[in-house]
Amino acid sequence: MDFSRRAAIPAASPAFIGAVRTALTLLSLGLAGALSLLALGSVRMARKVVTPAVRVPDTRIMALDTSAQTITLSRTPDTELPGRYGLFTTGTSSYLKLGSVLAQDATSVKRKLLTEVGTDGHLGAEATFSGWYYIRPEELHLPYSPELIGSGVGPCPAWLFPASGGTSDVWVIQVHGRGTTRSECLRAVPVFQALGITSLLVSYRNDGEAPRSRSGTYTLGATEWRDVDAAVGFARRRGARRIILMGWSMGGAIALQLALNSAHRASIAGVILESPVIDWRVVLDYQARMLRVPAAVSGLAMGALQSEWATTVTGASTAIPFDRLDVVARADELRHPILILHSDDDGFVPSTASHDLVVARPDLVELQVFEVARHTKLWNYDQERWSSSIRSWLEARDLTNV
Template sequence: MPRTPSLLSRLRAVPPRRLAGWAALGYAAAILAGALVGAEITLRSKTRRIKGEFVPVGRRGGDVYLPATPETLSRGVIGIVPLRPSRGHALLGPPQLLGTLVRRRILEERGVVPNGSVAWASTFVYNGTPAQLGLPFQNFKVPTAVGEMPAWHVPPVGGERDAVAIVIHGHGGQRAQALRMLPALRRSGVGSVFVTFRNAYGAPRVGQGFHSLGDQEAEDVLAALEWAARAGYRRAVLYGFSMGGNIALCAAQRPERAALPLAGVLLDCPVLDWRDVIRANGQRFGIPGFMAAHIGRFVEWLVTRRSGQDFDLVDQLRASPRFTLPVMLWHGTRDRTVPVGQADALAAARPDLVEYRRVEGAKHIRCWNLDPGGYDAQLETFIRRVLPGVQVQGEPHA
């Protein structure tokens, strides 16, 4: 009976030129597939839920016991919210692994987190509104040229509307991701406006729903400044997370359009160079560096062709010589979404303006979690410096 040739022997029989052609075709197909996915992710983001996990909660006194998962094992502070949020909410301290369980100490608690409950656990700590912190707030919409953007207004403790922080979430993010920093903002004496921008979840869809990666979204931040001016505020700072940091910097470069004088910009793991982010995220998923570079260039071409995006307009490292406002910058060394090298480059380029905190071991927009007290102190000190005379409420962090 004749023996069937092996696959290897069949491949050896194929002319080398044909094999090279197949390899090139396969590589091109992989590049195309990666670029199509990458362009779609870059252009759109409408995440409905704050990142976290649902887990059963065991409780003994001031300790809770959670199953060991990537989220419950995260370094630093996390939050848990029972499925019935009215029953409680807690901030939990650093993890201690006990076999298949994680023990965390309760640092703060509102209401009661009951033993045996099922809860949402997350490094973003909160998943609701400022009411989850027991704070008064106004749920309103910012009028813009393309529709009304959902927003929260948290007035200053003392009632005097002197200064306001415009808080801007990131790509695929939501306003609740920044609630961790709200107590520090309150202590600093400023009011807060948490804004949503076009084509994000809950906001108006514009055109085909594509993001402009900071350029057009900055118009929604300028509209929020107009609202704040009408509400009686006299000056402002911008506070952006991830892509929100790029939006903040785009808005800060249009001072003639700002309804309020801008005193400074706070940036948490900001996207400063989108080309670099696209390449890095390709490598994050195991794509070799040379292939990620090819995919990145093709993603840039596809995004530009589909949306008209000008990547130079949102290249904040290139724009840094034009910056005029003081900047408070945090970035984590374990950030796999936005490479920390971007923050390093900005701090090196503008040491005259940038106060930089490079947080060892912190993941993307998780710098606060590793050292809440230190982060809050840096935030409050920066606001006191750029907004002299603001009425500090309570005891500020040292």
């Protein structure tokens, strides 16, 4: 057999060559399109993380009975919770206080109204369930004064509730969470008031009450803590000698950054955290999974947020220092006793990092684990346990004036 001669290969037809070229072009376009969609999704996620949130409806009003003073809402993990809550509405009322669950089925929950709605009252169908309960300081029927606290971005409004005895060297500075205002903190004031502690409820840049920064975006605690640090200085000038920081959700991240970085650290006597963000990467990973965001998208979003070069597309004023915001990794730097109140079924900020911080610093950190209560609704779900946990922790550290 003659191996020197090769079998002739038929020449490809022009049609076949054209088909291959078309297929390769479509493949490259598909890959480029996929990459483009991936990048777009990452940018949208990154922007959402740092953009101040607005209140969005999360339930529907299915029935309103003004004679029985009851309201029926579409059933969600929040609207079915036992306890006292609030409801942002539209129509003749903008906010209603809600009492206990009276009846429920697979799709609806009937609750008692604690705010009276007149027989001529009417409400829009869409509403937002809330753990705030109180929205105005007057509702507490306690003496208070509006204050302005000078900060690097301008005067930040605050509410000052003096201790029941008139003077107190123990103050608590309360820091609200992402997408909320200082009204979120009102329900905690009576607990501290009963212990002779002055309460200062503060605002911070870009929260809708305090001045806006140049970018108008959050840095997730990396810069907001400076506005609260100004409030610590304000408290010290007014006679505070021992200061307790209390942070709710993202306010917990802010309080922890303040405790780690403030020049007033020596005046801080303790930190109380309600449903706190302790490591943003844990929170963002969890929320991405809940929203079924592909890991590649969330990974790119996190990478963009912590990169200075990407601030022009993310909208952030600066790169987000996730390593610096990870307090579990920085646990050795902590110097103040910390009380954490967190529900294991939080639904928004997982309690994983709270548990991890206890393991890392059992000498400083105490964790009160709740169940069922969900995110920042522990007071609403079990007010007595929530209040007694704070009271016992403060008394054990001699942080009261009674």
